[in-house]
Amino acid sequence: MNQEKIKELDKIINKDYSNITGLVIQKNGTKVYENYFNEYTVDNPIHIYSVTKSIVSTLIGIAIDEGDIKSVDQRVLDFFPYYTVNAGKKTIQEITIKNLLTMTAPYKYKTEPYEKFFASQNPIQDALDLLGGDGSIGEFNYSAVGGTHLLSGILAKATGRSILDFATEKLFSPLGINVPSNIVLRNKEEHFAVMSDKNTSGWAVDPKGLNTAGWGLFLTPVEMAKIGQLYLNNGVWNDKQIVSAEWMSESTREHSCCVQWGNLAYGYLWWLIDENSYAAMGDGGNIIYVNTKNQMVISIASLFIPEAKDRIEFIKGYIEPMFEI
Incomplete structure (x- = not known):
């Protein structure tokens, strides 16, 4: 991508998507754009909100692959x-x-x-x-x-381990993702404080010490992109099958549909955008986006704001057309 397009993309982010802290774009397995905003750097994780759900889906798939969980049909x-x-x-x-x-x-x-x-x-x-x-x-x-x-x-009952320990061994370490420790939040003030602290890293736990599944994980945009690339690679990373290809396929096909949000199809804690793309999406505009046809992975990390501008619209309307050739 030429420097004029990079400048144009940066300008649009600063003008219309000012809560973005980092954006990584990969095509055909190669990083083609990476930039940071709001005084964030490559080393600053961010709270990814509901993107956490999609990563928990990945862990459920690994637990099934390993035989810890028999199937998704277990009660x-x-x-x-x-x-x-x-x-x-x-x-x-x-x-x-x-x-x-x-x-x-x-x-x-x-x-x-x-x-x-x-x-x-x-x-x-x-x-x-x-x-x-x-x-x-x-x-x-x-x-x-x-x-x-x-x-x-x-997951904790099935594996007999903490979620973070299981995730670190089976997913994070193989991908080079660093989630160093649990985050204990003792009150509302601490809860809100970490959400905008760019030096916080880890995974939140509930009062019983159980890692949260619906929110609470902190990752960098590069680490988010690694999850997307794993899915684009059908569960393979560095020639090793981290998650079965069957789970990759099953978790990103339609199983239900959210009528109230524009008839958006839903897989296993992944949103299905169209026949070629799917995404993990969280509050504030945090997203891991995968397009299998264009061989693209896009990760966007964002600070929380109410009613953040639609990232899919941004990706489909602007980012993807920049890489059509």
């Missing part, structure tokens, strides 16, 4: 045998891992109680208490925090 309560189901919550007995991965589990609320979850001293217990209800299994019902967090509980 959630198989992993929590101590949980007592009352007479009014029989639906919960039929909910599977696949329902959590595809956002097709019902819950006992109309609006997810974020404050209850973040203030909880036992989020897994509260998530189980909210699972089920009168809704139908199979209908898309996005759970930003509670329901998704059950996947962390399942």
